[in-house]
Amino acid sequence: MFNILDNNHIFCGTHNLTIPIEPANRHYQEVLDAIIAEGAACFDGDIPEDLQAAADEKQFNQQLSAYRTAIARLDQYIVADGRAEVTEMQPTGEQVWNEETMEMEDVMHEVITVTAIDPVEPTVTRLVYSEDDPMAEPTEETIENPLITTDNAERTAAQAVVDATPQAVKDAA
Amino acid sequence: MTVNVSKPAINVREKLAELDKPTGIAGEAMLRAETPQEQFQLIGAGRRNMLINGAMQHWQRGTGATAVGSSGDYLPDRFKFWNSTGGAYTFERSTDTPNGFAYSTKLQVTTADTSLASGDYSIFAQHLEVQDCLSARMGYSDAQELTLSFWVKSSKTGTYSMTLHKMEGTDYFCHRTFNIDAANTWEYKSFTYPPNTLSGISANGTGTGFRIVCWLAAGSAFYSSGTEGQWSASSNRYASNQNVNWMDSTSNDFYITGVQLEVGKVATPFEHRSYGEELALCQRYYYQVGKESGSYMSNVGFARGGYLNLVYATVGFPTEMRTTPTLGYGGTFEGVTYSGGYSAVTTTGPVVGDGRGKKVGGLRVEFPSNWTAGDEVLIKDSDGTGFISYDAEL
Numbered sequence: 001m002f003n004i005l006d007n008n009h010i011f012c013g014t015h016n017l018t019i020p021i022e023p024a025n026r027h028y029q030e031v032l033d034a035i036i037a038e039g040a041a042c043f044d045g046d047i048p049e050d051l052q053a054a055a056d057e058k059q060f061n062q063q064l065s066a067y068r069t070a071i072a073r074l075d076q077y078i079v080a081d082g083r084a085e086v087t088e089m090q091p092t093g094e095q096v097w098n099e100e101t102m103e104m105e106d107v108m109h110e111v112i113t114v115t116a117i118d119p120v121e122p123t124v125t126r127l128v129y130s131e132d133d134p135m136a137e138p139t140e141e142t143i144e145n146p147l148i149t150t151d152n153a154e155r156t157a158a159q160a161v162v163d164a165t166p167q168a169v170k171d172a173a
Numbered sequence: 174m175t176v177n178v179s180k181p182a183i184n185v186r187e188k189l190a191e192l193d194k195p196t197g198i199a200g201e202a203m204l205r206a207e208t209p210q211e212q213f214q215l216i217g218a219g220r221r222n223m224l225i226n227g228a229m230q231h232w233q234r235g236t237g238a239t240a241v242g243s244s245g246d247y248l249p250d251r252f253k254f255w256n257s258t259g260g261a262y263t264f265e266r267s268t269d270t271p272n273g274f275a276y277s278t279k280l281q282v283t284t285a286d287t288s289l290a291s292g293d294y295s296i297f298a299q300h301l302e303v304q305d306c307l308s309a310r311m312g313y314s315d316a317q318e319l320t321l322s323f324w325v326k327s328s329k330t331g332t333y334s335m336t337l338h339k340m341e342g343t344d345y346f347c348h349r350t351f352n353i354d355a356a357n358t359w360e361y362k363s364f365t366y367p368p369n370t371l372s373g374i375s376a377n378g379t380g381t382g383f384r385i386v387c388w389l390a391a392g393s394a395f396y397s398s399g400t401e402g403q404w405s406a407s408s409n410r411y412a413s414n415q416n417v418n419w420m421d422s423t424s425n426d427f428y429i430t431g432v433q434l435e436v437g438k439v440a441t442p443f444e445h446r447s448y449g450e451e452l453a454l455c456q457r458y459y460y461q462v463g464k465e466s467g468s469y470m471s472n473v474g475f476a477r478g479g480y481l482n483l484v485y486a487t488v489g490f491p492t493e494m495r496t497t498p499t500l501g502y503g504g505t506f507e508g509v510t511y512s513g514g515y516s517a518v519t520t521t522g523p524v525v526g527d528g529r530g531k532k533v534g535g536l537r538v539e540f541p542s543n544w545t546a547g548d549e550v551l552i553k554d555s556d557g558t559g560f561i562s563y564d565a566e567l
Contacts, residue, residue, distance in 0.1 A: 005525060005526070008526075008529050009525070009526050009529075011523075011525060015501065016501055016502050016503060016523065016524075017499050017500065017501050018499065018500040018525045018526030019499050020499065020526065020529050022496055022497040022529070024379055024380065024495070024496035024497070025497055025498070025499060025565070026499075026564075026566055026567065027499040069406075072406075
């Protein structure tokens with residue numbers, strides 16, 4: 001439980017700490033975390049406006065960072081689908097004289113900007129040994145490719161972060 | 174006119190034989206070095222260990238077995254420990270060490286967790302200040318390899334992870350693994366992190382630049398999907414998915430000392446700095462007075478008119494602290510005055526901060542009875558329990 005000691009300090013009676021209002025101080029950051037997590041319940045009396053504003057700003061920045069990370073994860077290719085090659089025409093650095101336009105023109109060539117990646121095998125086969133009979137021949141089991149399983153789980157988690165992000169944070173991204 | 178000049182004869186065969194002088198592996202490495210910087214690193218010249226208190230010499234907060242909490246706790250200076258599992262473990266100072274060290278940090282599981290939830294973890298770390306990370310040159314094309322070495326011993330054999338986590342700006346991770354091969358045996362481990370050319374750290378700053386994290390237990394949410402020894406911004410690249418669950422038995426212990434992180438791809442012998450020098454490095458992050466019966470804990474304070482049960486005093490820090498510190502206190506204090514005759518009063522506080530600074534801390538001690546206005550009062554540790562601490566840790 002925290003309370004304001006003076007304009008410069010917060011007191012934590014639980015741990016006998018006088019915490020300076022100083023962003024570089026780790027205990028001050030923990031006070032902000034407590035306000036984000038518990039709200040007024042962690043404070044004895046009203047939370048001062050500037051402290052609440054600092055907690056709100058920290059939460060906003062945390063959500064913004066998580067949102068950007070999640071978007072970047074979703075932008076990665078789906079390993080089950082693979083990735084198509086992308087090319088574009090770029091100047092080689094050489095120029096030639098165009099007699100029709102009477103101007104120097106760039107010589108262009110096709111450059112691969114995104115390499116193709118084949119989709120991974122949808123399933124893999126593994127050997128399963130019997131726990132009851134260690135001497136028995138193992139049997140084969142076909143399961144989803146773990147790379148796909150992991151990719152799906154990470155994409156689902158990233159999508160959940162995006163869905164839970166307030167619109168104001170998305171607008172700032 | 175003709176002048177005859179004679180020179181001593183040279184045995185060309187002998188001179189060629191001298192070129193074949195054996196130099197040994199180290200000598201050859203020196204000859205092969207392409208730059209003075211490489212030669213400097215090969216002979217281990219200059220300050221090498223980027224970590225502080227790697228030999229576990231300094232324990233300002235205490236040395237006895239203490240439970241580790243989920244929000245992070247310090248006991249040995251500079252090393253922070255977390256436990257966010259269904260189990261519990263303690264940390265303490267130990268004299269069980271490999272040769273050449275006085276102390277190690279001992280961890281002991283006290284409540285087992287045999288089935289970690291995905292978000293569970295038990296870790297410890299040392300955070301490095303931004304301005305102390307320059308030598309790694311992270312983010313530049315000439316970023317440096319960093320080599321970590323340490324002595325470790327545990328009853329739990331298997332694979333553990335050590336992650337270099339760049340924290341300023343965008344988080345980047347690179348994990349390496351080490352194996353504890355034999356139970357209850359001191360083993361020396363060393364491995365190298367590749368240069369991080371992907372993301373840099375500022376030249377100045379007092380926040381965390383990067384940290385080195387040891388994984389004792391990691392839930393699946395922290396498993397890395399990446400390859401060991403590769404830098405990535407992906408947040409799931411924390412620990413190896415082969416990491417043991419060290420929390421799975423109350424028989425499990427873990428000892429570590431001689432922790433060194435240095436620039437270069439070769440682990441050099443542990444850099445033993447002097448006791449006082451290492452303590453001063455620690456005190457930039459944490460400083461404690463007291464816990465020494467009868468010892469003085471502050472400069473002379475005074476009783477303030479109008480609030481005569483309060484004594485105001487100051488504590489000068491031995492070195493400038495990283496940032497304005499948090500003041501903590503505990504135990505029993507004694508206020509002593511010789512103004513108008515000897516008088517002593519004991520109190521358990523509260524002791525709160527008054528004024529702020531990185532070089533001197535102000536404090537205010539509350540006593541159960543009034544002093545006389547203008548009394549000069551000395552604050553002492555009454556019985557070996559009283560202490561005042563200033564915490565500017567990362």
